[in-house]
């Protein structure tokens with residue numbers, strides 16, 4: 001690669017915002033030769049792969065799969081079976097960020113400037129993400145710069161005929177099936193939609209607790225406790241209550257009355273997500 005070469009990369013998470021960004025770039029910057037990539041933890045929902053497949057159809061080119069050389073099980077064992085958590089988020093580092101860096105830094109070492117397009121919307125703050133360790137890795141935020149908010153993202157997806165990823169009917173973030181950022185209602189729904197993935201998460205948790213891990217997947221209780229019928233009922237009731245309250249406090253935009261479905265995190269007041277996994 002010659003010094004002075006420019007490369008353009010765009011990471012897809014299998015989620016709504018990064019897919020909308022890919023559509024936006026295709027429509028507004030067709031002159032750029034963008035390499036689309038997806039860092040695959042091996043623990044993704046089947047709906048993610050299905051959505052990526054449809055997106056590839058729209059983009060007319062394959063999305064590169066970046067696989068970590070060591071998988072989740074390897075790192076879990078290395079880390080004494082301690083589950084990842086918001087306080088110790090080794091999963092993102094090992095399974096998302098390192099594979100990206102391993103792919104992108106050789107380009108920089110060969111003299112390229114790499115532009116990395118990240119899906120931050122205009123209605124969000126840019127808190128953390130692929131913070132660049134090199135002047136030759138330049139982070140760009142085209143959705144934010146173009147004033148595209150959540151409703152704008154949905155319009156882009158609808159306009160391209162893609163719509164939302166199928167998991168949005170029960171979960172509003174992409175990422176690992178067992179991501180600890182999930183709300184309790186999402187665990188309940190994971191159990192209902194993907195019982196095998198829920199069982200796998202339970203097994204990981206059991207081993208972790210046996211090895212002294214201070215973390216369970218969901219704060220304050222194990223999945224075995226969470227899946228008790230009376231607890232599930234309680235979680236569902238709490239969810240409905242929050243939904244009713246938020247709906248009654250939300251003003252409908254008359255220009256876009258059908259848009260902006262409520263995200264689960266909005267109900268629980270969680271706004272911090274991992275850009276590498278969930279956008």
Ligand code: SF4
Nearest residue numbers: 091092175176179277
């Ligand atoms: S989706 Fe969640 S569990 Fe998976 S790598 Fe990201 S933060 Fe970790």
